[in-house]
Amino acid sequence: xxxxxLFIPLIVFLVLAAxxxxxxxxxxxxxxxxxxxxxxxxxxMQTLAGEQVSDADLRGDYAIVxxxxxxxxxxxxxxxxxxxxxKQGVIIFGINYKDDPQAARDWLTQRGDPYRxxxxxxxxxxxxxxxxxxxxxxxxxxxxxxxxLRHQGPLDARVWAREFEPLIQRAEAG
Amino acid sequence: xRWIAIVALVLSVxxxxxxxxxxFSDDSYRARYLEFTQVLRCPKCxxxxxxxxxxPIAADLRKELHRLLEEGKTDEDITRFMVxxxxxxxLYDPPLEYRTLVLWAGPVVMLLIGLVVVFGLVRKRRPESxxxxxxxxxxxxxxxxxxxxxxDDKGNA
Numbered sequence: 001x002x003x004x005x006l007f008i009p010l011i012v013f014l015v016l017a018a019x020x021x022x023x024x025x026x027x028x029x030x031x032x033x034x035x036x037x038x039x040x041x042x043x044x045m046q047t048l049a050g051e052q053v054s055d056a057d058l059r060g061d062y063a064i065v066x067x068x069x070x071x072x073x074x075x076x077x078x079x080x081x082x083x084x085x086x087k088q089g090v091i092i093f094g095i096n097y098k099d100d101p102q103a104a105r106d107w108l109t110q111r112g113d114p115y116r117x118x119x120x121x122x123x124x125x126x127x128x129x130x131x132x133x134x135x136x137x138x139x140x141x142x143x144x145x146x147x148x149l150r151h152q153g154p155l156d157a158r159v160w161a162r163e164f165e166p167l168i169q170r171a172e173a174g
Numbered sequence: 175x176r177w178i179a180i181v182a183l184v185l186s187v188x189x190x191x192x193x194x195x196x197x198f199s200d201d202s203y204r205a206r207y208l209e210f211t212q213v214l215r216c217p218k219c220x221x222x223x224x225x226x227x228x229x230p231i232a233a234d235l236r237k238e239l240h241r242l243l244e245e246g247k248t249d250e251d252i253t254r255f256m257v258x259x260x261x262x263x264x265l266y267d268p269p270l271e272y273r274t275l276v277l278w279a280g281p282v283v284m285l286l287i288g289l290v291v292v293f294g295l296v297r298k299r300r301p302e303s304x305x306x307x308x309x310x311x312x313x314x315x316x317x318x319x320x321x322x323x324x325x326d327d328k329g330n331a
Contacts, residue, residue: 028220034261098230124234131259133218133231 033150086114
């Protein structure tokens with residue numbers, strides 16, 4: 001018993017070290033989305049092209065919904081990757097969040113347009129209903145319109161391979 | 175002169191704290207608005223409530239809160255509105271459920287562990303001290319010797 005007691009500081013140290021080590025790899029900004037495994041909120045809104053669309057128009061296949069704006073620095077970073085994904089055949093819908101629609105149209109003509117269409121959310125009302133906290137954010141939708149995943153921050157090849165692809169594969173498998 | 179400086183200082187702090195102003199049709203709405211902006215957490219911030227944060231999303235939520243209050247929504251409606259969009263994260267007082275069990279029970283468990291440790295230490299120490307203090311059973315002979323010694327001691331002094 002007394003021999004065992006000698007090891008108490010070591011055990012305490014090991015437990016603390018394990019917890020702190022785990023803490024280092026946690027992102028304190030990470031916030032689970034309340035929308036995950038729930039359907040998108042219903043809406044009917046205008047696109048940048050002036051068409052009226054609703055949540056039903058986002059259903060039908062696996063798709064990602066990208067929340068972006070021309071004022072958002074990280075959106076500049078991720079745009080090239082979105083163009084690449086679109087070229088690979090990924091269906092991308094956009095939500096132009098609290099932005100000037102004309103600035104957004106100019107951005108798409110200059111940098112390429114990876115989106116099927118862009119919903120104009122100038123007031124941020126749709127964003128609020130979806131629990132958006134800022135741009136960029138990217139949602140993965142299943143064919144029936146359920147939100148499988150929400151990613152905050154820029155989307156890149158690493159995030160796509162680590163978070164999005166496995167989910168799509170698993171969902172398609174069963 | 176000093177008074178003017180102090181008053182100016184106090185006023186400037188007050189002006190900074192107010193991000194935007196809302197008109198309320200009922201005074202009770204204002205009280206509930208202030209209460210809600212204190213207990214709701216800004217979803218974009220590490221540790222700021224809606225009242226303290228000047229993040230755009232916090233301003234949006236304050237606007238939304240004002241709208242909901244003016245629509246006559248109850249406290250439960252408003253809490254449900256926020257949680258359905260931003261999850262339990264927005265509540266500074268999260269509900270007791272399986273996921274938050276550690277959060278709620280943790281301090282109590284820690285306190286209990288501490289009490290057990292302290293109790294154990296105290297109990298272990300007591301027998302040694304009582305041995306010394308109370309276990310003084312002197313026989314009549316010993317008592318006599320002690321009295322003799324004390325008397326000698328006095329005589330020497």
